[in-house]
Amino acid sequence: MCGIVGLLVKNQTMRDNIGELMLPMLIGMTERGPDSAGMAIFGTPVANDARKFSLYAGTDDFDWKQFEQAFEKSLNAQAKLEPKTNHAVLTTSHSPEKVKTWLKTHYPQLHLLSVGQLMDIYKDIGTPAQVADRYDFEKFKGTHLVGHTRMATESAVTPAHAHPFTAGEDWCLVHNGSLSNANSLRRKLQKEGIEFETDNDTEAACRFLQWRMREGDDLETALNHGFDELDGFYTLLMGTKNALALVRDPFGCKPAIIAEHDDYVAIASEFRSLAHLPDIKNAKVFEPSPKEMYVWTI
Amino acid sequence: MDNISFDLDKKPLREVNQLLHGDAAGLNGKSFTIENPNGAHSIAVGLKSDVHVTIKGHAGYYAAGMNQIAKVTIEGSAGSGVAENMMSGVVHVKGFASNAAGATANGGLLIIDGDAGLRCAIALKGADIVVGGSVGSFSAFMAQAGNFVILGDAGEGLGDSIYEAKIFVRGKVKSLGADCEVKTMDAESKKILTDLLAKSGHVDVKPESFTQYGSARTLYHFHVDNAGAY
Numbered sequence: 001m002c003g004i005v006g007l008l009v010k011n012q013t014m015r016d017n018i019g020e021l022m023l024p025m026l027i028g029m030t031e032r033g034p035d036s037a038g039m040a041i042f043g044t045p046v047a048n049d050a051r052k053f054s055l056y057a058g059t060d061d062f063d064w065k066q067f068e069q070a071f072e073k074s075l076n077a078q079a080k081l082e083p084k085t086n087h088a089v090l091t092t093s094h095s096p097e098k099v100k101t102w103l104k105t106h107y108p109q110l111h112l113l114s115v116g117q118l119m120d121i122y123k124d125i126g127t128p129a130q131v132a133d134r135y136d137f138e139k140f141k142g143t144h145l146v147g148h149t150r151m152a153t154e155s156a157v158t159p160a161h162a163h164p165f166t167a168g169e170d171w172c173l174v175h176n177g178s179l180s181n182a183n184s185l186r187r188k189l190q191k192e193g194i195e196f197e198t199d200n201d202t203e204a205a206c207r208f209l210q211w212r213m214r215e216g217d218d219l220e221t222a223l224n225h226g227f228d229e230l231d232g233f234y235t236l237l238m239g240t241k242n243a244l245a246l247v248r249d250p251f252g253c254k255p256a257i258i259a260e261h262d263d264y265v266a267i268a269s270e271f272r273s274l275a276h277l278p279d280i281k282n283a284k285v286f287e288p289s290p291k292e293m294y295v296w297t298i
Numbered sequence: 299m300d301n302i303s304f305d306l307d308k309k310p311l312r313e314v315n316q317l318l319h320g321d322a323a324g325l326n327g328k329s330f331t332i333e334n335p336n337g338a339h340s341i342a343v344g345l346k347s348d349v350h351v352t353i354k355g356h357a358g359y360y361a362a363g364m365n366q367i368a369k370v371t372i373e374g375s376a377g378s379g380v381a382e383n384m385m386s387g388v389v390h391v392k393g394f395a396s397n398a399a400g401a402t403a404n405g406g407l408l409i410i411d412g413d414a415g416l417r418c419a420i421a422l423k424g425a426d427i428v429v430g431g432s433v434g435s436f437s438a439f440m441a442q443a444g445n446f447v448i449l450g451d452a453g454e455g456l457g458d459s460i461y462e463a464k465i466f467v468r469g470k471v472k473s474l475g476a477d478c479e480v481k482t483m484d485a486e487s488k489k490i491l492t493d494l495l496a497k498s499g500h501v502d503v504k505p506e507s508f509t510q511y512g513s514a515r516t517l518y519h520f521h522v523d524n525a526g527a528y
Contacts, residue, residue: 270358271375275334
Protein backbone atom coordinates (compact mmCIF):
# COMPACT_ATOMS: atom_id res chain seq x y z
CA MET A 1 0.00 0.00 0.00
CA CYS A 2 1.39 3.43 1.07
CA GLY A 3 -0.35 6.77 1.31
CA ILE A 4 0.55 10.04 -0.30
CA VAL A 5 -0.46 13.57 0.63
CA GLY A 6 0.28 16.90 -0.98
CA LEU A 7 -0.83 20.39 -0.10
CA LEU A 8 -0.25 23.65 -1.93
CA VAL A 9 -1.56 26.73 -0.16
CA LYS A 10 -2.67 29.62 -2.37
CA ASN A 11 -4.02 31.82 0.41
CA GLN A 12 -1.03 33.82 1.72
CA THR A 13 -2.30 34.02 5.30
CA MET A 14 -2.84 30.25 5.51
CA ARG A 15 0.78 29.50 4.61
CA ASP A 16 1.85 30.00 8.21
CA ASN A 17 -0.49 27.14 9.15
CA ILE A 18 0.42 24.66 6.42
CA GLY A 19 1.73 22.17 8.99
CA GLU A 20 -1.44 22.31 11.01
CA LEU A 21 -3.60 21.89 7.88
CA MET A 22 -1.49 18.94 6.69
CA LEU A 23 -1.27 16.96 9.94
CA PRO A 24 -4.75 15.34 9.78
CA MET A 25 -4.02 14.53 6.11
CA LEU A 26 -0.88 12.59 7.00
CA ILE A 27 -2.46 10.87 10.01
CA GLY A 28 -5.46 9.97 7.83
CA MET A 29 -3.11 7.82 5.75
CA THR A 30 -1.85 5.77 8.72
CA GLU A 31 -3.73 2.59 7.74
CA ARG A 32 -2.19 2.76 4.28
CA GLY A 33 1.33 3.28 5.64
CA PRO A 34 2.02 2.58 9.30
CA ASP A 35 5.74 1.74 9.20
CA SER A 36 7.47 4.97 8.13
CA ALA A 37 6.57 8.52 7.18
CA GLY A 38 8.22 11.49 5.56
CA MET A 39 7.62 15.06 4.53
CA ALA A 40 9.20 17.58 2.20
CA ILE A 41 8.32 21.16 3.09
CA PHE A 42 8.98 24.09 0.77
CA GLY A 43 9.46 27.24 2.86
CA THR A 44 11.08 30.65 2.52
CA PRO A 45 14.12 30.51 0.22
CA VAL A 46 17.55 31.12 1.70
CA ALA A 47 19.88 33.75 0.18
CA ASN A 48 21.01 33.24 -3.40
CA ASP A 49 24.37 31.65 -2.74
CA ALA A 50 23.20 29.66 0.32
CA ARG A 51 21.87 26.10 0.48
CA LYS A 52 19.98 24.06 3.06
CA PHE A 53 21.14 20.51 3.77
CA SER A 54 18.72 18.17 5.53
CA LEU A 55 20.79 15.73 7.59
CA TYR A 56 19.67 12.56 9.33
CA ALA A 57 21.81 11.16 12.17
CA GLY A 58 19.88 8.02 13.06
CA THR A 59 20.38 8.43 16.81
CA ASP A 60 18.94 11.01 19.19
CA ASP A 61 22.26 11.46 21.02
CA PHE A 62 24.20 12.77 18.03
CA ASP A 63 26.30 15.77 19.14
CA TRP A 64 25.09 18.50 16.77
CA LYS A 65 26.97 21.23 18.66
CA GLN A 66 30.27 19.46 18.08
CA PHE A 67 29.29 18.88 14.43
CA GLU A 68 28.59 22.58 13.93
CA GLN A 69 31.93 23.57 15.46
CA ALA A 70 33.82 21.03 13.37
CA PHE A 71 32.06 22.24 10.21
CA GLU A 72 32.85 25.91 10.80
CA LYS A 73 36.42 25.19 11.86
CA SER A 74 37.47 22.81 9.13
CA LEU A 75 35.67 24.57 6.24
CA ASN A 76 36.20 28.06 7.64
CA ALA A 77 32.58 28.73 6.71
CA GLN A 78 29.58 30.28 8.41
CA ALA A 79 26.80 27.85 9.12
CA LYS A 80 23.41 27.83 10.77
CA LEU A 81 22.27 24.57 12.27
CA GLU A 82 18.72 23.77 13.34
CA PRO A 83 18.69 20.37 15.03
CA LYS A 84 15.56 18.39 15.93
CA THR A 85 16.58 15.21 17.77
CA ASN A 86 18.16 12.92 15.13
CA HIS A 87 17.79 15.45 12.31
CA ALA A 88 19.19 18.88 11.48
CA VAL A 89 18.95 21.46 8.75
CA LEU A 90 22.32 22.99 7.95
CA THR A 91 22.32 26.34 6.10
CA THR A 92 25.55 27.56 4.59
CA SER A 93 26.88 29.50 1.61
CA HIS A 94 29.77 27.10 1.19
CA SER A 95 29.89 25.26 -2.14
CA PRO A 96 27.42 22.33 -2.10
CA GLU A 97 29.94 19.96 -3.70
CA LYS A 98 32.54 20.76 -1.04
CA VAL A 99 29.99 20.37 1.75
CA LYS A 100 28.95 16.97 0.38
CA THR A 101 32.55 15.80 0.17
CA TRP A 102 33.28 17.07 3.67
CA LEU A 103 30.22 15.29 5.06
CA LYS A 104 31.20 12.01 3.38
CA THR A 105 34.75 12.22 4.73
CA HIS A 106 34.13 13.46 8.25
CA TYR A 107 30.61 12.32 9.06
CA PRO A 108 29.91 9.24 6.92
CA GLN A 109 27.29 8.17 9.45
CA LEU A 110 25.14 11.21 8.55
CA HIS A 111 22.61 10.67 5.78
CA LEU A 112 22.14 13.65 3.48
CA LEU A 113 18.39 13.76 2.76
CA SER A 114 18.22 16.82 0.53
CA VAL A 115 19.96 19.94 -0.73
CA GLY A 116 18.07 23.04 -1.78
CA GLN A 117 17.13 26.63 -1.23
CA LEU A 118 13.55 26.06 -0.13
CA MET A 119 13.04 22.38 0.61
CA ASP A 120 13.69 20.51 3.86
CA ILE A 121 13.10 16.77 4.06
CA TYR A 122 12.24 14.78 7.16
CA LYS A 123 11.72 11.02 7.12
CA ASP A 124 12.01 8.22 9.62
CA ILE A 125 10.51 4.93 10.68
CA GLY A 126 7.49 4.96 13.00
CA THR A 127 3.80 5.69 12.62
CA PRO A 128 2.91 8.93 10.83
CA ALA A 129 1.82 10.43 14.18
CA GLN A 130 5.14 9.51 15.82
CA VAL A 131 7.23 10.88 12.97
CA ALA A 132 5.14 14.07 12.79
CA ASP A 133 5.55 14.56 16.52
CA ARG A 134 9.32 13.89 16.40
CA TYR A 135 9.89 16.74 13.93
CA ASP A 136 7.02 19.10 14.84
CA PHE A 137 5.39 18.79 11.42
CA GLU A 138 2.44 20.72 12.87
CA LYS A 139 4.56 23.89 13.11
CA PHE A 140 5.72 23.89 9.48
CA LYS A 141 5.27 27.09 7.51
CA GLY A 142 5.56 27.22 3.76
CA THR A 143 3.88 27.28 0.38
CA HIS A 144 3.61 23.58 -0.43
CA LEU A 145 4.57 20.15 0.84
CA VAL A 146 4.75 16.52 -0.17
CA GLY A 147 4.21 13.74 2.36
CA HIS A 148 4.18 9.96 2.46
CA THR A 149 3.19 7.12 4.75
CA ARG A 150 4.86 3.82 3.94
CA MET A 151 3.81 0.17 4.08
CA ALA A 152 6.89 -1.54 2.70
CA THR A 153 6.24 -4.33 0.21
CA GLU A 154 9.44 -4.62 -1.81
CA SER A 155 12.41 -3.48 0.28
CA ALA A 156 13.45 -3.03 3.91
CA VAL A 157 11.88 -0.74 6.51
CA THR A 158 14.68 1.74 7.22
CA PRO A 159 14.79 5.56 7.36
CA ALA A 160 16.69 5.60 4.05
CA HIS A 161 13.98 3.54 2.34
CA ALA A 162 11.27 5.96 3.50
CA HIS A 163 9.97 8.63 1.14
CA PRO A 164 10.34 11.37 -0.14
CA PHE A 165 13.31 10.77 -2.40
CA THR A 166 15.13 13.62 -4.10
CA ALA A 167 16.72 14.04 -7.51
CA GLY A 168 18.43 17.38 -7.51
CA GLU A 169 17.93 20.58 -5.58
CA ASP A 170 14.42 21.46 -4.42
CA TRP A 171 12.94 18.42 -6.15
CA CYS A 172 11.32 15.44 -4.49
CA LEU A 173 9.07 12.50 -5.23
CA VAL A 174 6.81 10.14 -3.28
CA HIS A 175 5.29 6.95 -4.65
CA ASN A 176 2.37 4.68 -3.93
CA GLY A 177 2.72 1.40 -5.78
CA SER A 178 5.46 -0.95 -6.87
CA LEU A 179 7.72 -1.23 -9.90
CA SER A 180 8.55 -4.61 -11.38
CA ASN A 181 11.55 -3.43 -13.40
CA ALA A 182 13.34 -1.42 -10.68
CA ASN A 183 16.44 -3.66 -10.79
CA SER A 184 16.92 -3.43 -14.54
CA LEU A 185 16.29 0.33 -14.42
CA ARG A 186 18.91 0.67 -11.69
CA ARG A 187 21.50 -1.30 -13.70
CA LYS A 188 20.78 0.81 -16.75
CA LEU A 189 21.07 4.10 -14.85
CA GLN A 190 24.23 3.04 -13.02
CA LYS A 191 25.87 2.61 -16.42
CA GLU A 192 24.88 6.25 -17.11
CA GLY A 193 26.77 7.29 -13.97
CA ILE A 194 23.70 7.81 -11.77
CA GLU A 195 24.42 6.94 -8.13
CA PHE A 196 22.00 5.01 -5.92
CA GLU A 197 21.65 5.01 -2.14
CA THR A 198 19.19 2.13 -1.69
CA ASP A 199 17.62 -0.84 -3.50
CA ASN A 200 14.21 0.84 -3.24
CA ASP A 201 12.00 0.81 -6.36
CA THR A 202 10.87 4.40 -5.80
CA GLU A 203 14.48 5.53 -5.79
CA ALA A 204 14.84 3.86 -9.21
CA ALA A 205 11.87 5.89 -10.52
CA CYS A 206 13.28 9.04 -8.96
CA ARG A 207 16.75 8.49 -10.47
CA PHE A 208 15.17 7.69 -13.84
CA LEU A 209 13.48 11.10 -13.88
CA GLN A 210 16.69 12.72 -12.61
CA TRP A 211 18.57 11.10 -15.52
CA ARG A 212 15.98 12.19 -18.09
CA MET A 213 16.07 15.78 -16.82
CA ARG A 214 19.88 15.67 -16.84
CA GLU A 215 19.59 14.69 -20.51
CA GLY A 216 17.58 17.83 -21.17
CA ASP A 217 13.95 16.71 -20.70
CA ASP A 218 11.55 19.02 -18.95
CA LEU A 219 9.39 17.35 -16.30
CA GLU A 220 6.55 16.57 -18.70
CA THR A 221 8.83 14.94 -21.29
CA ALA A 222 10.63 13.03 -18.53
CA LEU A 223 7.30 11.70 -17.26
CA ASN A 224 6.25 10.71 -20.77
CA HIS A 225 9.45 8.66 -20.98
CA GLY A 226 8.48 7.28 -17.58
CA PHE A 227 5.15 6.00 -18.95
CA ASP A 228 7.16 3.98 -21.50
CA GLU A 229 9.85 2.70 -19.18
CA LEU A 230 8.43 2.38 -15.66
CA ASP A 231 6.74 -1.01 -15.47
CA GLY A 232 4.36 -1.44 -12.59
CA PHE A 233 1.80 0.38 -10.52
CA TYR A 234 2.32 3.91 -9.41
CA THR A 235 0.84 7.15 -8.33
CA LEU A 236 3.73 9.62 -8.21
CA LEU A 237 3.55 12.99 -6.50
CA MET A 238 6.42 15.37 -7.10
CA GLY A 239 7.38 18.66 -5.49
CA THR A 240 9.45 21.32 -7.24
CA LYS A 241 10.43 24.78 -6.06
CA ASN A 242 7.14 26.27 -7.21
CA ALA A 243 4.82 23.40 -8.06
CA LEU A 244 3.27 20.03 -7.25
CA ALA A 245 2.89 17.46 -10.04
CA LEU A 246 0.92 14.21 -10.06
CA VAL A 247 0.69 11.21 -12.39
CA ARG A 248 -1.03 7.81 -12.19
CA ASP A 249 0.02 4.74 -14.15
CA PRO A 250 -1.93 3.94 -17.35
CA PHE A 251 -3.95 1.22 -15.58
CA GLY A 252 -4.97 3.46 -12.68
CA CYS A 253 -3.95 0.75 -10.23
CA LYS A 254 -3.15 3.14 -7.42
CA PRO A 255 -5.55 5.77 -6.17
CA ALA A 256 -5.45 9.53 -5.87
CA ILE A 257 -8.04 12.17 -5.15
CA ILE A 258 -7.73 15.92 -5.55
CA ALA A 259 -9.50 18.83 -3.89
CA GLU A 260 -9.14 22.19 -5.63
CA HIS A 261 -10.24 25.15 -3.53
CA ASP A 262 -9.70 28.91 -3.87
CA ASP A 263 -7.36 28.74 -0.87
CA TYR A 264 -5.51 25.48 -1.55
CA VAL A 265 -4.98 22.38 -3.65
CA ALA A 266 -4.87 19.14 -1.67
CA ILE A 267 -3.95 15.70 -2.97
CA ALA A 268 -4.20 12.39 -1.15
CA SER A 269 -4.55 8.68 -1.81
CA GLU A 270 -8.05 8.74 -0.36
CA PHE A 271 -10.73 11.24 0.58
CA ARG A 272 -10.27 10.30 4.26
CA SER A 273 -7.25 12.58 4.28
CA LEU A 274 -9.08 15.53 2.75
CA ALA A 275 -12.26 15.38 4.81
CA HIS A 276 -11.06 17.72 7.55
CA LEU A 277 -9.68 20.51 5.38
CA PRO A 278 -11.40 23.89 5.86
CA ASP A 279 -14.45 24.48 3.66
CA ILE A 280 -13.85 21.18 1.84
CA LYS A 281 -17.56 21.12 0.96
CA ASN A 282 -16.94 23.92 -1.52
CA ALA A 283 -13.82 22.40 -3.05
CA LYS A 284 -13.90 20.71 -6.45
CA VAL A 285 -13.17 17.08 -5.57
CA PHE A 286 -12.19 14.71 -8.39
CA GLU A 287 -10.09 11.71 -9.32
CA PRO A 288 -7.16 12.30 -11.66
CA SER A 289 -7.26 10.27 -14.89
CA PRO A 290 -4.58 7.64 -15.48
CA LYS A 291 -1.61 8.54 -17.68
CA GLU A 292 -2.26 12.27 -17.42
CA MET A 293 -0.07 14.86 -15.82
CA TYR A 294 -1.51 17.33 -13.33
CA VAL A 295 0.52 20.38 -12.26
CA TRP A 296 -0.35 23.10 -9.77
CA THR A 297 1.90 26.11 -9.25
CA ILE A 298 2.08 28.40 -6.22
CA MET B 299 -41.30 6.76 8.04
CA ASP B 300 -38.89 6.69 10.98
CA ASN B 301 -35.57 8.36 10.36
CA ILE B 302 -32.60 7.61 12.56
CA SER B 303 -29.42 9.63 12.18
CA PHE B 304 -25.88 8.48 12.96
CA ASP B 305 -22.85 10.75 13.15
CA LEU B 306 -19.67 8.87 12.29
CA ASP B 307 -17.66 11.53 14.13
CA LYS B 308 -19.33 10.27 17.30
CA LYS B 309 -20.33 6.64 16.69
CA PRO B 310 -17.92 3.98 15.41
CA LEU B 311 -18.81 2.69 11.94
CA ARG B 312 -18.70 -0.92 13.15
CA GLU B 313 -21.56 -0.22 15.58
CA VAL B 314 -23.58 1.52 12.88
CA ASN B 315 -23.11 -1.37 10.45
CA GLN B 316 -23.98 -3.93 13.15
CA LEU B 317 -27.18 -2.05 13.88
CA LEU B 318 -28.06 -2.01 10.19
CA HIS B 319 -27.48 -5.79 10.10
CA GLY B 320 -30.14 -6.35 12.79
CA ASP B 321 -33.34 -8.36 12.56
CA ALA B 322 -35.19 -7.44 9.34
CA ALA B 323 -38.58 -7.34 11.07
CA GLY B 324 -37.39 -4.48 13.27
CA LEU B 325 -35.67 -2.61 10.45
CA ASN B 326 -38.01 -2.92 7.49
CA GLY B 327 -39.46 0.39 6.37
CA LYS B 328 -37.02 2.49 8.39
CA SER B 329 -34.69 5.09 6.97
CA PHE B 330 -31.28 6.05 8.27
CA THR B 331 -28.96 8.98 7.69
CA ILE B 332 -25.19 8.75 8.08
CA GLU B 333 -23.53 12.10 8.79
CA ASN B 334 -19.80 12.82 8.42
CA PRO B 335 -18.90 9.74 6.40
CA ASN B 336 -15.61 11.51 5.54
CA GLY B 337 -14.44 8.79 3.16
CA ALA B 338 -14.64 5.92 5.67
CA HIS B 339 -14.43 2.43 4.12
CA SER B 340 -17.21 -0.18 4.12
CA ILE B 341 -20.13 2.09 5.05
CA ALA B 342 -23.49 0.28 4.90
CA VAL B 343 -22.04 -2.98 3.59
CA GLY B 344 -23.98 -6.23 3.74
CA LEU B 345 -27.44 -4.73 4.25
CA LYS B 346 -30.25 -7.28 3.86
CA SER B 347 -33.50 -5.62 4.85
CA ASP B 348 -35.88 -3.06 3.38
CA VAL B 349 -34.20 0.09 4.68
CA HIS B 350 -33.14 3.34 3.05
CA VAL B 351 -29.70 4.57 4.10
CA THR B 352 -28.56 8.04 3.03
CA ILE B 353 -24.85 8.80 3.30
CA LYS B 354 -24.45 12.57 3.62
CA GLY B 355 -21.08 13.07 1.94
CA HIS B 356 -18.19 11.15 0.36
CA ALA B 357 -17.88 7.42 1.05
CA GLY B 358 -14.64 5.39 0.98
CA TYR B 359 -14.03 1.90 -0.44
CA TYR B 360 -16.70 -0.82 -0.79
CA ALA B 361 -19.68 1.34 0.23
CA ALA B 362 -22.94 -0.64 0.05
CA GLY B 363 -21.05 -3.76 -0.98
CA MET B 364 -23.02 -7.04 -1.05
CA ASN B 365 -26.27 -5.06 -0.78
CA GLN B 366 -29.58 -6.96 -0.68
CA ILE B 367 -33.05 -5.39 -0.79
CA ALA B 368 -31.94 -2.08 0.79
CA LYS B 369 -31.70 1.29 -0.93
CA VAL B 370 -28.48 3.20 -0.29
CA THR B 371 -28.03 6.80 -1.49
CA ILE B 372 -24.56 8.34 -1.40
CA GLU B 373 -24.87 12.11 -1.68
CA GLY B 374 -21.17 12.58 -2.47
CA SER B 375 -18.69 10.41 -4.32
CA ALA B 376 -17.85 6.77 -3.70
CA GLY B 377 -14.43 5.11 -3.45
CA SER B 378 -13.36 1.86 -5.12
CA GLY B 379 -15.77 -1.05 -5.26
CA VAL B 380 -19.08 0.68 -4.55
CA ALA B 381 -21.94 -1.87 -4.57
CA GLU B 382 -19.48 -4.65 -5.35
CA ASN B 383 -21.25 -8.01 -5.43
CA MET B 384 -24.65 -6.37 -4.89
CA MET B 385 -27.45 -8.99 -4.97
CA SER B 386 -30.55 -6.77 -5.10
CA GLY B 387 -31.85 -3.36 -4.06
CA VAL B 388 -30.71 0.04 -5.31
CA VAL B 389 -27.47 1.93 -4.78
CA HIS B 390 -27.44 5.54 -5.99
CA VAL B 391 -24.19 7.57 -6.09
CA LYS B 392 -24.92 11.24 -6.71
CA GLY B 393 -21.28 12.19 -7.29
CA PHE B 394 -18.60 10.18 -9.09
CA ALA B 395 -17.51 6.62 -8.37
CA SER B 396 -13.93 5.34 -8.31
CA ASN B 397 -12.61 2.09 -9.80
CA ALA B 398 -14.48 -1.21 -9.99
CA ALA B 399 -17.94 0.20 -9.31
CA GLY B 400 -20.51 -2.60 -9.30
CA ALA B 401 -17.86 -5.31 -9.68
CA THR B 402 -19.38 -8.82 -9.87
CA ALA B 403 -22.83 -7.45 -8.97
CA ASN B 404 -25.49 -10.17 -9.26
CA GLY B 405 -28.68 -8.16 -9.13
CA GLY B 406 -30.27 -4.85 -8.24
CA LEU B 407 -29.64 -1.42 -9.73
CA LEU B 408 -26.55 0.78 -9.36
CA ILE B 409 -27.03 4.41 -10.47
CA ILE B 410 -24.01 6.70 -10.71
CA ASP B 411 -24.88 10.29 -11.64
CA GLY B 412 -21.27 11.35 -12.33
CA ASP B 413 -18.36 9.52 -13.94
CA ALA B 414 -17.13 6.09 -12.97
CA GLY B 415 -13.45 5.12 -12.86
CA LEU B 416 -11.69 2.17 -14.47
CA ARG B 417 -13.07 -1.37 -14.53
CA CYS B 418 -16.68 -0.36 -13.86
CA ALA B 419 -19.02 -3.41 -14.07
CA ILE B 420 -16.06 -5.80 -14.17
CA ALA B 421 -17.35 -9.40 -14.14
CA LEU B 422 -20.95 -8.15 -13.94
CA LYS B 423 -23.18 -11.11 -13.11
CA GLY B 424 -26.71 -9.83 -13.59
CA ALA B 425 -27.15 -6.38 -12.02
CA ASP B 426 -28.12 -3.24 -13.92
CA ILE B 427 -25.73 -0.28 -13.88
CA VAL B 428 -26.51 3.20 -15.23
CA VAL B 429 -23.69 5.75 -15.36
CA GLY B 430 -24.71 9.36 -16.06
CA GLY B 431 -21.18 10.38 -17.02
CA SER B 432 -18.31 8.49 -18.62
CA VAL B 433 -16.55 5.29 -17.58
CA GLY B 434 -12.82 4.52 -17.49
CA SER B 435 -10.87 1.85 -19.31
CA PHE B 436 -11.44 -1.91 -19.09
CA SER B 437 -15.08 -1.50 -18.05
CA ALA B 438 -17.37 -4.56 -18.34
CA PHE B 439 -14.35 -6.87 -18.55
CA MET B 440 -15.70 -10.44 -18.61
CA ALA B 441 -19.22 -9.18 -17.88
CA GLN B 442 -21.43 -12.26 -17.81
CA ALA B 443 -25.00 -11.01 -17.43
CA GLY B 444 -26.92 -7.84 -16.71
CA ASN B 445 -27.20 -4.45 -18.38
CA PHE B 446 -24.70 -1.61 -18.40
CA VAL B 447 -25.83 1.83 -19.58
CA ILE B 448 -23.30 4.62 -20.14
CA LEU B 449 -24.62 8.08 -21.00
CA GLY B 450 -21.16 9.51 -21.61
CA ASP B 451 -18.06 7.95 -23.16
CA ALA B 452 -16.18 4.72 -22.48
CA GLY B 453 -12.39 4.30 -22.20
CA GLU B 454 -10.14 1.66 -23.70
CA GLY B 455 -10.94 -2.04 -23.98
CA LEU B 456 -14.68 -1.85 -23.29
CA GLY B 457 -16.26 -5.28 -22.78
CA ASP B 458 -13.09 -7.31 -23.19
CA SER B 459 -13.89 -11.06 -23.16
CA ILE B 460 -17.55 -10.25 -22.49
CA TYR B 461 -20.14 -13.02 -22.12
CA GLU B 462 -23.87 -12.24 -22.27
CA ALA B 463 -24.12 -8.81 -20.61
CA LYS B 464 -25.58 -5.96 -22.70
CA ILE B 465 -23.75 -2.64 -22.95
CA PHE B 466 -25.39 0.58 -24.15
CA VAL B 467 -23.19 3.63 -24.80
CA ARG B 468 -24.43 7.05 -25.87
CA GLY B 469 -21.03 8.69 -26.33
CA LYS B 470 -17.77 7.57 -27.88
CA VAL B 471 -15.95 4.34 -27.15
CA LYS B 472 -12.19 4.75 -27.19
CA SER B 473 -11.68 1.10 -28.09
CA LEU B 474 -13.48 -2.21 -27.77
CA GLY B 475 -11.90 -5.14 -25.98
CA ALA B 476 -11.39 -8.59 -27.48
CA ASP B 477 -14.59 -10.25 -28.67
CA CYS B 478 -16.79 -7.20 -28.01
CA GLU B 479 -18.74 -5.88 -31.00
CA VAL B 480 -21.53 -3.52 -32.01
CA LYS B 481 -24.99 -5.12 -31.90
CA THR B 482 -28.23 -4.17 -33.56
CA MET B 483 -30.64 -3.09 -30.84
CA ASP B 484 -33.71 -5.32 -30.97
CA ALA B 485 -37.10 -4.50 -29.41
CA GLU B 486 -36.33 -6.42 -26.23
CA SER B 487 -33.03 -4.63 -25.68
CA LYS B 488 -34.63 -1.26 -26.42
CA LYS B 489 -37.27 -1.93 -23.77
CA ILE B 490 -34.59 -2.85 -21.22
CA LEU B 491 -32.75 0.39 -22.01
CA THR B 492 -35.90 2.54 -21.91
CA ASP B 493 -36.91 1.10 -18.54
CA LEU B 494 -33.45 1.61 -17.06
CA LEU B 495 -33.29 5.22 -18.27
CA ALA B 496 -36.66 5.86 -16.64
CA LYS B 497 -35.67 4.17 -13.37
CA SER B 498 -32.43 6.12 -13.12
CA GLY B 499 -33.89 9.60 -13.66
CA HIS B 500 -33.01 9.98 -17.34
CA VAL B 501 -36.54 9.92 -18.81
CA ASP B 502 -35.68 12.59 -21.37
CA VAL B 503 -32.80 10.63 -22.86
CA LYS B 504 -33.74 8.84 -26.06
CA PRO B 505 -32.82 5.14 -26.32
CA GLU B 506 -32.17 5.67 -30.05
CA SER B 507 -29.15 7.79 -29.16
CA PHE B 508 -27.33 4.71 -27.81
CA THR B 509 -25.23 2.06 -29.53
CA GLN B 510 -25.46 -1.44 -28.17
CA TYR B 511 -22.41 -3.65 -27.66
CA GLY B 512 -22.14 -7.33 -26.77
CA SER B 513 -20.20 -10.51 -27.26
CA ALA B 514 -19.17 -11.76 -30.71
CA ARG B 515 -18.92 -15.18 -28.98
CA THR B 516 -15.70 -16.09 -30.79
CA LEU B 517 -13.94 -16.87 -27.51
CA TYR B 518 -16.63 -19.23 -26.25
CA HIS B 519 -15.01 -22.33 -27.73
CA PHE B 520 -11.41 -23.30 -28.23
CA HIS B 521 -10.16 -22.68 -31.76
CA VAL B 522 -7.37 -24.90 -32.97
CA ASP B 523 -5.99 -21.93 -34.94
CA ASN B 524 -5.23 -20.28 -31.59
CA ALA B 525 -3.28 -23.23 -30.19
CA GLY B 526 -0.02 -21.38 -30.70
CA ALA B 527 -1.19 -18.54 -28.48
CA TYR B 528 -1.21 -20.69 -25.33
